[in-house]
Amino acid sequence: MATVTVNGVQQENGFSTTNSAGRMNGLVIGQNTIPMKDHDAIKLFIGQIPRNLEEKDLKPLFEEFGKIYELTVLKDRFTGMHKGCAFLTYCARESALKAQSALHEQKTLPGMNRPIQVKPADSEGRGEDRKLFVGMLGKQQSEEDVRRLFETFGQIEECTVLRGPDGASKGCAFVKFSSHAEAQAAINSLHGGQTMPCAYPQGASSSLVVKFADTDKERTLRRMHQMAGQLGIFSPMTIQFGAYGAYSHAVSLGSTGEETQMMQQQAALMAATQNSYLNPMAAIAAAQMQQMAAFNVNGLVAAPMTPSSGTSTPPGINSTAVPSLAAPMGVNGFASLPPQTNGQPTNEPIYTNGIHPYPGETANGIHLYSAQSPTVSDPLQQAYAGVQHYAAYPAAYAPISQAFPQQPAIIPQQQREGPEGCNLFIYHLPQEFGDAELMQMFLPFGNVISAKVFVDRATNQSKCFGFVSFDNPSSAQAAIQAMNGFQIGMKRLKVQLKRPKDANRPY
DNA sequence: TCAAATT
Numbered sequence: 001m002a003t004v005t006v007n008g009v010q011q012e013n014g015f016s017t018t019n020s021a022g023r024m025n026g027l028v029i030g031q032n033t034i035p036m037k038d039h040d041a042i043k044l045f046i047g048q049i050p051r052n053l054e055e056k057d058l059k060p061l062f063e064e065f066g067k068i069y070e071l072t073v074l075k076d077r078f079t080g081m082h083k084g085c086a087f088l089t090y091c092a093r094e095s096a097l098k099a100q101s102a103l104h105e106q107k108t109l110p111g112m113n114r115p116i117q118v119k120p121a122d123s124e125g126r127g128e129d130r131k132l133f134v135g136m137l138g139k140q141q142s143e144e145d146v147r148r149l150f151e152t153f154g155q156i157e158e159c160t161v162l163r164g165p166d167g168a169s170k171g172c173a174f175v176k177f178s179s180h181a182e183a184q185a186a187i188n189s190l191h192g193g194q195t196m197p198c199a200y201p202q203g204a205s206s207s208l209v210v211k212f213a214d215t216d217k218e219r220t221l222r223r224m225h226q227m228a229g230q231l232g233i234f235s236p237m238t239i240q241f242g243a244y245g246a247y248s249h250a251v252s253l254g255s256t257g258e259e260t261q262m263m264q265q266q267a268a269l270m271a272a273t274q275n276s277y278l279n280p281m282a283a284i285a286a287a288q289m290q291q292m293a294a295f296n297v298n299g300l301v302a303a304p305m306t307p308s309s310g311t312s313t314p315p316g317i318n319s320t321a322v323p324s325l326a327a328p329m330g331v332n333g334f335a336s337l338p339p340q341t342n343g344q345p346t347n348e349p350i351y352t353n354g355i356h357p358y359p360g361e362t363a364n365g366i367h368l369y370s371a372q373s374p375t376v377s378d379p380l381q382q383a384y385a386g387v388q389h390y391a392a393y394p395a396a397y398a399p400i401s402q403a404f405p406q407q408p409a410i411i412p413q414q415q416r417e418g419p420e421g422c423n424l425f426i427y428h429l430p431q432e433f434g435d436a437e438l439m440q441m442f443l444p445f446g447n448v449i450s451a452k453v454f455v456d457r458a459t460n461q462s463k464c465f466g467f468v469s470f471d472n473p474s475s476a477q478a479a480i481q482a483m484n485g486f487q488i489g490m491k492r493l494k495v496q497l498k499r500p501k502d503a504n505r506p507y
Numbered sequence: 508t509c510a511a512a513t514t
Binding site for chain 2: 163494496
């Protein structure tokens with residue numbers, strides 16, 4: 001077993017030595033010391049060094065503050081010329097701090113007319129590794145409150161609550177500690193915990209989010225995501241263009257290789273996303289078909305028909321249900337059937353398109369087989385074709401293949417809320433439904449001014465609920481009537497008015 | 508199961 005000598009003290013099996021602060025700073029085996037540095041060691045930038053001083057000359061100067069892990073004089077990449085500065089890392093974080101306070105701007109090296117610079121290198125990340133993002137704060141918690149919450153974990157260098165233009169808190173903050181370890185400690189004990197138990201109204205359900213703040217890279221990526229999302233929702237093509245556009249933009253801006261690679265992956269991923277389009281589309285198609293059948297039966301949108309009532313399925317489609325779906329369905333995008341449907345029941349095409357009720361199902365009980373893996377021969381795809389036939393307007397006359405991608409031009413709306421009574425909360429959405437699909441699904445009931453599926457920011461996965469806003473309450477009611485209880489796969493949609501946000505903040 | 512959020 002190796003016996004090593006550390007600071008004159010014999011240790012058994014010592015694979016590491018410790019400095020005065022009790023930290024590991026070197027691996028000593030026999031005569032050889034393999035330098036090791038603290039995990040939180042600081043790389044220092046040394047400026048204002050005379051150009052005639054090399055590493056060996058500088059070493060003694062800095063060694064008095066501790067063991068040096070690495071010292072590199074910066075040289076011009078091409079000419080090899082001494083740049084008058086260096087990077088210095090001590091094994092111990094402590095040494096760096098000592099050197100900084102003893103030397104920074106404290107003395108001027110011979111031949112220099114400005115004092116020496118000793119400070120953490122830019123590469124030390126502007127403190128990003130010790131800066132925390134704090135979410136789920138109470139809107140009324142001030143910087144002071146936040147500071148109090150975090151100060152037990154270390155030295156706080158900075159504490160800012162994010163605020164909107166009106167000065168109202170956005171419910172989150174940045175807290176910068178003087179070290180990574182302190183920040184980590186704060187995360188460990190505060191993340192997921194309660195701020196101040198019961199101190200504020202929503203306290204019961206809100207648990208604090210404490211995490212390291214995004215790095216530049218992450219921020220860039222997120223921005224890209226947002227942009228691509230905006231561009232790509234309604235036209236798969238733009239997804240591709242958008243992504244690659246952003247990618248080349250980034251390249252031209254001179255991103256790091258690593259960053260570029262990430263962007264490349266993003267772009268590829270977004271392009272690939274197109275392929276998943278059929279799934280939700282097929283689901284929608286079938287959904288709309290079912291809607292139409294339902295409409296057909298009653299003739300009117302708001303007619304007393306309640307798919308919401310458990311497993312009820314309206315009477316089968318038959319030719320007595322003629323009162324065309326044209327009029328009521330004609331709202332928004334699903335214009336009337338072309339008049340030349342030869343007087344036949346308007347739902348006839350469903351049958352002629354080969355979509356028959358499944359054994360044991362009522363005519364319109366075509367369930368959305370959760371759209372998980374529809375194959376080309378899947379009934380859903382046929383349903384989809386059937387819908388084409390229905391989706392009158394130009395599409396009714398156009399080749400099917402063209403009809404779908406050219407759904408009515410939907411201009412992406414900003415997420416906005418309609419007046420009271422116009423906003424719906426929809427739960428039990430299929431996982432693969434996105435904003436566009438949600439919008440599609442509710443278009444037949446009126447002017448959809450906004451359709452938003454709630455997405456988990458971390459995973460980018462739908463949380464299976466969303467919001468749809470109409471510009472008038474009766475559209476909203478019609479949508480509830482028709483869509484609440486609507487079966488998709490194993491689940492039934494829950495469609496109800498969104499809870500109005502209460503203006504009265506209990507305190 | 509009811510829209511937050513990265514200066």
